[in-house]
Amino acid sequence: MRRNQCLNEKIMSTRQFPLYAETIFLHARLSLKHSLPMQKTSDAFKSATSAAKAIKAKGEAGALLKTGVLKTGALKGPTLKDEVVRLIEEEIISGALPPGTRLDEVQLSARFGLSRTPLREALAQLTASGLLEARPRSGTFVTRLGxxxxxxxxxxxxxxxxxxxxxxxxxxxxxxxxxxxxxxxxxxxxxxxxxxxxxxxxxxxxxxxxxxxxxxxxxxxxxxxxxxxxxxxxxxxxxxxxxxxxxxxxxxxxxxxxxxxxxxxxxxxxxxxxxxxxxxxxxxxxxxxxxxxxxxxx
CATH class of the missing domain: 1.20.120.530 (GntR ligand-binding domain-like)
Incomplete structure (x- = not known):
């Protein structure tokens, strides 16, 4: 109860960044989902807040993934794949990954701190949804529509x-x-x-x-x-x-x-x-x- 109350108070404090509050909420929610200790929850929130401010200051839709918020080592296990799917979706929607962009598995694996197996599962899910397309002997790309x-x-x-x-x-x-x-x-x-x-x-x-x-x-x-x-x-x-x-x-x-x-x-x-x-x-x-x-x- 106390943790949820603290999280709600912190989320309310982000109203000066209304366009990016959901970014902060996503990462704070991850902390609760994985039942992190309160100190780690606070650290995750601070990292997410910094990411949101970076986006606000720079106007870069992809700034979140460049901040390394997910590389704290706090998030492990199969549910991380779903969050990686969500973040790649957001980069596609935001325009940070425009149609035709080739996704480098090595870079993505390093960015998210993931082994190749869960990353490939995330890319496979996005390919099945139509947001990505796999080209034989070329790799995985953001789908381009005719x-x-x-x-x-x-x-x-x-x-x-x-x-x-x-x-x-x-x-x-x-x-x-x-x-x-x-x-x-x-x-x-x-x-x-x-x-x-x-x-x-x-x-x-x-x-x-x-x-x-x-x-x-x-x-x-x-x-x-x-x-x-x-x-x-x-x-x-x-x-x-x-x-x-x-x-x-x-x-x-x-x-x-x-x-x-x-x-x-x-x-x-x-x-x-x-x-x-x-x-x-x-x-x-x-x-x-x-x-x-x-x-x-x-």
């Missing part, structure tokens, strides 16, 4: 998130809606920074709030899966001139529709929010780096 696959993924995302918004309008409690509105306000604050990376993080939490508000774990799991697959490409959308401003405005309309319990309206706005149509489609295609696009025809 244009058709990108558009198919975004089209499916639009439908799933539209359903989530419709169901959220019927199922979210008033408190949950207030929480969603706070997430929208956080997007507005990120918009003012002019940083597409900051906005992307706030935007991600906003959409996750709607997934949760649908109160259906299959919708949430599917939406999260599709989000991860398309994340590197959705990040690029936010670099289109005026897109962050229009995205934030669309969020406001979605929240208002959910709060008014207008499911069909929330569904329509969310679908249009995700889909790439007309001039936006041409602008999006022109922004895609060649390295982001798969060479194979799809």
């Amino acid at each position: 244009i058709k696959s990108i558009l198919e993924c975004l089209a499916m995302t639009a439908e799933i998130e539209a359903i989530a918004a419709e169901w959220a309008s019927r199922r979210m409690s008033d408190d949950e809606i207030r929480g969603l509105r706070a997430m929208h306000e956080a997007c507005g604050a990120a918009e003012k920074t002019g940083s597409s990376d900051s906005y992307f993080l706030a935007n991600r939490r906003f959409h996750a709030g709607i997934y949760a508000g649908a109160h259906n774990r299959y919708v949430a799991e599917t939406a999260n899966f599709l989000f991860m697959r398309a994340a590197p490409y959705r990040r690029l959308q936010l670099r289109q001139p005026g897109r962050i401003r229009s995205s934030s405005a669309e969020h406001g309309a979605i929240v208002d529709a959910i709060a008014a319990r207008e499911g069909e309206t929330a569904k329509r706005i969310m679908r249009d929010h995700i889909l790439i149509q007309g001039d936006r489609f041409m602008e999006f295609i022109s922004m895609l780096p060649d390295s982001f696009i798969g060479l194979k025809t799809d």
Whole structure:
């Protein structure tokens, strides 16, 4: 009980770094999961806080994995594989590992303090999920999608998130809606920074709030899966001139529709929010780096 209370107090103290609090929470949670003594829990929290501050100061999405937080020797056993999967997922989503990047097993093994066997298990899990692809005699790479696959993924995302918004309008409690509105306000604050990376993080939490508000774990799991697959490409959308401003405005309309319990309206706005149509489609295609696009025809 005492340990949980201390952890909660420490997590609350991270509010000055709202965009990175979940990073701190992840590593503090790991300390509890592995039942570390209180002193080690405190040390792990301090290391995680330093990592979060490094990300905040440098604006580097990959700073966490460069700090060596996981190399304390405190985390052992099969569950570490799951956390490595989570951290690699985060690097892919954040753009620190862009599509087409080759993953070096030796470097990753040294970074995480893992033997090759659990690391390969983690990479195999990510390959099975589609985030990575194994190329014979070449290695393991972050998956690159062809244009058709990108558009198919975004089209499916639009439908799933539209359903989530419709169901959220019927199922979210008033408190949950207030929480969603706070997430929208956080997007507005990120918009003012002019940083597409900051906005992307706030935007991600906003959409996750709607997934949760649908109160259906299959919708949430599917939406999260599709989000991860398309994340590197959705990040690029936010670099289109005026897109962050229009995205934030669309969020406001979605929240208002959910709060008014207008499911069909929330569904329509969310679908249009995700889909790439007309001039936006041409602008999006022109922004895609060649390295982001798969060479194979799809």
